[in-house]
Amino acid sequence: MDNIENVELIVVGGGPAGLSAALAASDYGIKVVLAEEREFLGGQLIKQTHRFFGSEKEYAGTRGIDILKRLIEDVKNREDIKILASSRVLGIYEDNVVTILNNNKMKKYIPQAIILATGASEKFLAFENNDLPGVFGAGAVQTLMNVYGVLPAKKILMVGSGNIGLIVSYQLLQAGVSVAAVIEAAPKIGGYSVHASKLKRLGIPILTSHTIKKAVGNKKVEGAIICELDNNWQEIKDTEEFIECDAICLSVGLTPLIDLLKQRKVKTVYVSELGGYIPLRDENMETSIMNLFVAGDVSGIEEATAAMIEGQISGLTVAKRINKNQKEEIQRKIEEAKKELVLLRSGPVGEKIRKGLSKIGLNHGENYDESILKEEFDISYLMKTGVPSKENLESKFPKDKKIFDKGPIAISECFQKFPCDPCVKSCPFNAISENGNINNIPYVDFEKCTGCRICVSKCPGLAMFVVHKNYTETSSLITMPYEFLPRPKKGELVNVYDRDGKIICEGKVIKILDSSFQDKTAAVSVEVPKEHFLEARNFKVRYLKHE
Ligand code: SF4
C-alpha cells in the first residue's frame, strides 16, 4: 500500500506513561513513533510544581516539572524515537492501520504494536448555575497558573479534597490566590493527610460532609452556596452557607479517555474504583486486542508514579515480543517493575486500586504482608480535619521528654501509611527508619538525630520539623519547611501558627537554608517563646496574605 509506513511501535500520548513506555521500548532497540496531540510533551507533568511521593527509583522528592525535563531530554536524545507533536490520532482500524493528523497532513502507519497512553478527562458536577464563568476544572486552573502564568481568580472555593484538590489549593496559595475553603462531600478527606495538614497550617478550612448547591452571580461567579450532608449524603436542613469567592474549582475526579479503545472494539468494563469505563487488560498491560497495550490513567485512574511504571511494563513487553535477543533480561526488568507496582499499591491508600483491579481479574499482590494493609494509628480525626490528634502526635514525640533537652531533634509529623521515603533516604545519619517497608510510617531515632535539618527540605509532604527546645533559656527554635515568596529575611518578625492555622505568637527568623540543595523548599528556623515549642508549626511573613 502506498503512503503507509510500517513501524515497530506507536505510542499515543506524551505524558508520563507514554514517555516511559517509549523509553523502555527504545532501551531495547525498538523503533518508536510517539504521537502527542499538543505541541509539547509532558501531559499533566507540565503543571506539577510539587514534589512527588514514592521511592527514589521512581523520582520521589523530585518536582513533576523536573521529572518531565529528564524524561523529555532522554526521549529527545534517542534516535529510535520519532516525536510527532501536534498530532492527533484519528483512528485505529481493524486492519491495524493507524491514522494520524500531523500539521494538517494525514499520515498512515501499520505498527507491530500500539501503546495507548491517552490519559483521562475531568469529571464535572451538577449544581445550579454550574455554567457561570468562573467555574473551572482543577486541570484548567493548574494550566492557567503553572503553564501560562495567569491567575484564575482572587478568591476560590475548592470542591473536592482528593490529592489534586489539595495540591491545587496549595499551589493557588503559592500563586497569591486566596482559598475560601476546601469542601468534600465524603465524611473524610480524599487525599494524603500531609497535603491536608499543609493547608490547615495555613488556616484554610477543610469542610468534610459538605457539598456545593449553587454558584451565585449574574455574569460571573460572585460566591457559592454550600450545605452540610448527613451519613446518607443527603442535605441537612438549614445548613446552607454563603461562601464569598470569584471562582469555583471542581476537583471531583477523573475518568479514563477510552475513545480510541472503543473505536478499536477493545473490551471495556465499568469499574467505579478506577474512574469509570476501563479497558480489560492483563498484567503486562495488553488489552483484549493482541499487541494493543495501555498505560497510565487510560487503564484506570492512579498516580503519575504508577503511570510511569505501567509505561515501562508495556514498553518492555513490546520490546520482548519484537526483539530477538535479551529476552531474559527484559523479562527480569518486567518482573522488577511489577514488584514496584505491587509495593506502591500495597498500603491502605492502595485499597481502592486493589479492589478495582480485582474486578478485572488482576489480584494484585495476593500475598501482601497483612501488617502493611492497615493503618498503624487511628487517623479518623486527622482525615476529617487535616489536624493530627493528640494521640497521633504523642506517638511521634520522644517517649522520654528529656530527649528534647539534648539539642535540636527532628519530629516527623507523618501519620498515614503510604509509599514514600525521601525522609529516610535524605538523612545522612540513618536516623529515620520505615522498618523495612516504604509504606510504613517513618520514625526518628532521636539518639542518632543531630538536628542537621536536611530532612526538612527533602520531605515532599512538608511533614518534617526540627525542634530545638532550649535554644535560649526562654525560647525554642523551630525549623519549618517554607515554599512561599517572598522569603522572610533573617531577623524579621513573623506571625507563628499552630497545626490548625491559628496564630499563637510572634516569632523571629534566625536562619534560612535556601540554596539549590533545598530545591525551593527553604528550611526556616524561627525563634518562639518556649511554651510553644510543641505547637508552633507554621509562620507567615506579615505583609503577605495566605488565606
Ligand atoms: S535532622 Fe538531620 S539527622 Fe535528624 S533526622 Fe533529619 S536529616 Fe537526620
Ligand code: SF4
Ligand atoms: S515524612 Fe517521609 S514518608 Fe512522610 S511525607 Fe515526608 S518523606 Fe514522605
